[in-house]
Amino acid sequence: MTIAQLYIPVAVLFGISIFFALLLPILSKILGPNRPGGRKGEAYESGIVAVGNAQKRLPVKFYRIAILFILFDIDIIFLFPYAIAMKKLGLFGLWSMLIFVVIFVLGDIWVWKRGVLEWE
Amino acid sequence: MGHPIVFLILATVAVFAAIGMLTSRNAVHSALYLVLNFCTVAVFYLVLNAPFISMVQITVYAGAIVVLFLFVIMLLGADQLPKASSNGGLQYILAIFATAGLATALILQLSGFGDGTAKPESALDASPEAIGTLLFQDYVFPFEITSLILLVAMMSLIVFKAQKRKKQDG
Numbered sequence: 001m002t003i004a005q006l007y008i009p010v011a012v013l014f015g016i017s018i019f020f021a022l023l024l025p026i027l028s029k030i031l032g033p034n035r036p037g038g039r040k041g042e043a044y045e046s047g048i049v050a051v052g053n054a055q056k057r058l059p060v061k062f063y064r065i066a067i068l069f070i071l072f073d074i075d076i077i078f079l080f081p082y083a084i085a086m087k088k089l090g091l092f093g094l095w096s097m098l099i100f101v102v103i104f105v106l107g108d109i110w111v112w113k114r115g116v117l118e119w120e
Numbered sequence: 121m122g123h124p125i126v127f128l129i130l131a132t133v134a135v136f137a138a139i140g141m142l143t144s145r146n147a148v149h150s151a152l153y154l155v156l157n158f159c160t161v162a163v164f165y166l167v168l169n170a171p172f173i174s175m176v177q178i179t180v181y182a183g184a185i186v187v188l189f190l191f192v193i194m195l196l197g198a199d200q201l202p203k204a205s206s207n208g209g210l211q212y213i214l215a216i217f218a219t220a221g222l223a224t225a226l227i228l229q230l231s232g233f234g235d236g237t238a239k240p241e242s243a244l245d246a247s248p249e250a251i252g253t254l255l256f257q258d259y260v261f262p263f264e265i266t267s268l269i270l271l272v273a274m275m276s277l278i279v280f281k282a283q284k285r286k287k288q289d290g
Contacts, residue, residue: 007166057197064277066191070184071270077176078255078263085252093256096263103267107274114278 064116075104126167134160147193151186158182170246 043050082089082097111117134157141153158181165174255263 058191058194060195060280063188063191063195064280066184066188067273067277070180070188071273073180073184074266074270077180078266081172081248081252081255083252084248085250085256088249088253089256092260093252096256096260099264100267103264104270107271111274111277114281116277116281 061119068111068116071104071107075101126163130160130163134164147198148190151189151193154189155182155186158186168246172248172251173246 078100079097082093086093137153137157137160141150141157144150144153158177162174162177162182165171165177
């Protein structure tokens with residue numbers, strides 16, 4: 001079995017989800033009552049009258065969290081092949097992973113202590 | 121690689137997503153086109169027998185990197201670009217030369233694959249297990265260096281924070 005054949009179930013699932021994602025809105029458009037106008041076109045914000053533009057500038061603190069997210073993402077990416085090849089790698093692999101994780105966690109503690117995670 | 125029809129469909133989607141990214145005047149739409157492009161590239165990796173690289177492409181590139189791009193766009197409030205001002209003829213001439221050079225290099229490179237000597241599919245084992253074995257045995261030093269690079273990124277966060285605190289004090 002080639003790799004392309006292995007992923008046929010994934011492709012089928014993908015196709016089904018696209019089909020339903022398209023089918024349901026189209027069906028509700030066709031079958032449901034359709035009377036647009038007035039207040040229905042406005043954005044709903046907990047009953048408060050909407051003000052301003054939704055796409056305004058964000059504070060930089062969101063960006064800091066995004067960078068942290070990438071760092072943890074990359075950490076996980078390295079843990080994954082290690083977890084699969086762990087038995088084969090033995091003690092040497094364990095040490096190399098341990099050094100990596102210790103440096104990473106030390107960095108995390110540093111970031112934490114300097115208050116980067118605080119949301120003011 | 122895989123099935124030629126799969127390749128043709130994906131290649132079309134990838135090229136149109138790239139064109140859409142370049143021509144879209146809304147930066148957020150550009151980022152979404154980029155996600156589509158990254159996803160098609162991920163499937164290319166999959167049909168090239170590299171499932172791990174494919175998943176990395178989705179989690180790191182289509183996930184994290186695009187999140188970063190979107191935050192930068194919204195941080196700067198740059199989601200609506202003004203009408204592009206062209207540098208006139210010079211820009212077009214340079215673009216034509218660059219494209220012609222790239223196309224020549226590609227054609228020269230790809231024409232070598234026709235003689236049956238290159239077998240990219242069987243050339244290497246790119247399973248997660250093989251990558252893990254290589255990474256933690258043969259390339260263990262570069263791997264440890266990666267953790268230091270991540271540490272540098274964390275330092276940038278601290279510098280970010282320190283600058284802001286200074287501004288608040290003064």
